[in-house]
Amino acid sequence: MMRGLLVAIGFLTRIPVPARVFDDASARSRSLAWYPLVGVLIGTLLCALVSALPDAKPLLVAAVVLLAWVAITGALHLDGLADSADAWIGGMGGTWDQRRARTLEIMKDPRCGPAGVTALVLVLLVKFAALASLPADAWTSLWLAPLLARMAATIAFVTTPYVRSGGLGSGLTNAPRVGCAVALLLGSAACASAGTRGALALVLATIIFLLWRRACVRRLGGITGDTTGALVEMIEAVVLLGIALMPDV
Numbered sequence: 001m002m003r004g005l006l007v008a009i010g011f012l013t014r015i016p017v018p019a020r021v022f023d024d025a026s027a028r029s030r031s032l033a034w035y036p037l038v039g040v041l042i043g044t045l046l047c048a049l050v051s052a053l054p055d056a057k058p059l060l061v062a063a064v065v066l067l068a069w070v071a072i073t074g075a076l077h078l079d080g081l082a083d084s085a086d087a088w089i090g091g092m093g094g095t096w097d098q099r100r101a102r103t104l105e106i107m108k109d110p111r112c113g114p115a116g117v118t119a120l121v122l123v124l125l126v127k128f129a130a131l132a133s134l135p136a137d138a139w140t141s142l143w144l145a146p147l148l149a150r151m152a153a154t155i156a157f158v159t160t161p162y163v164r165s166g167g168l169g170s171g172l173t174n175a176p177r178v179g180c181a182v183a184l185l186l187g188s189a190a191c192a193s194a195g196t197r198g199a200l201a202l203v204l205a206t207i208i209f210l211l212w213r214r215a216c217v218r219r220l221g222g223i224t225g226d227t228t229g230a231l232v233e234m235i236e237a238v239v240l241l242g243i244a245l246m247p248d249v
Contacts (some may be wrong), residue, residue, distance in 0.1 A: 005037065012038045014074040030169040032154055034181035035079040036187040038101045040245035042072055044141025050139045062131035065142075066124065072190035074089030078148075080229015081123060083107045087226070091219070092205040098222055100206065104164065107226045123237050130240035138243055149232040151187045154180050156231060160213055161222030171226040185206030200246055201239045208235050 008031040010017035021027055049068050051062050059152045070078065084107065091103030112120075134142075157172045158180050164170065191198035212234065216227045 003027035005034045007031035008034035008038045009041070012076065013042065013072050013073070029174050030176060030179065032157055032172045032175035033183045035150040035154045036147055036183045039147035039187075040143055040190070042069070042146040044101065045072060046143050046146075047140060050142065058132050060133075062128050065131055066128050069127075069146075074200055077229035077232040078120055078123070080226040081233040082112050082120050083109075083226040084230035085119035086113040086116040088219070089113075103219055104224070107224060123233050126237045127240055128246040130237070133244040134240075135244075138197065138246075140242075141194055141201075141243055144191060144194060144198060144201040145236040147187055148201055148239055149235040151184055152205055152209045152229050152231055152235050154184060155229050156208065156213060156223050157244070160217065162224070163220050163222040164224040168225075169228060197246060200242050204238050204242045205235045208236060208238050 003024055004027045006017040006021045007024075007027045009015050010021065011031065011033065046065055046069060049065060050061060053064065056064070086109070087106035090106045091099050093099065094102070126150070154175075155170060157175060157176060157179045162169055162173050188202065191202045194201070209231065212227070212231050213223070216223050220227070
């Protein structure tokens, strides 16, 4: 069981874990149920960082937190966002089969095109502006964004076909459903404990998940690791934005 957690930590973050855990196919499959907990871990580290900067200016705190966020995750999901943006634009036109094939082909290209660069800049800008605009008492709710984003990734793999044969996410398609369901229920309970902010964040994350899942199914017939990474980034940005714009509670 703990091997699944270590795989999730090692894959979703740059926190060192024993390399041998990745050789266990069963552990890789079980890791999906631990994704929400890894989101909580990321959020906890970020909240601890904020508490260590009590007298810093909001802009500086936002910059440091965003830098730490990218460093902890190794820009894993930002890469998926950029690849998805390039592929979505480049794959337009033609029949459905042609759009699907072209989109998947572009996603495999390691180079980042104009759409990918633009997506990265815009998402990071939104995150930075939202972090810089958070009310003082809202910093304790920062963990909601990474938690809900990784809950969405878990739901995506459980409910949506994975269309990339042999991709990094192919080992997650057989993840234990019961374990994932328990993790999602616990994550939802954690959101409920955050009161109004938690409820708003959950609603926003659900909307983004449904819209992006629908787009992926219509374009590709399912999801890939890159589109899941894009989902994570979009949910984090929108949840932060929602919390920042929310009236004082």
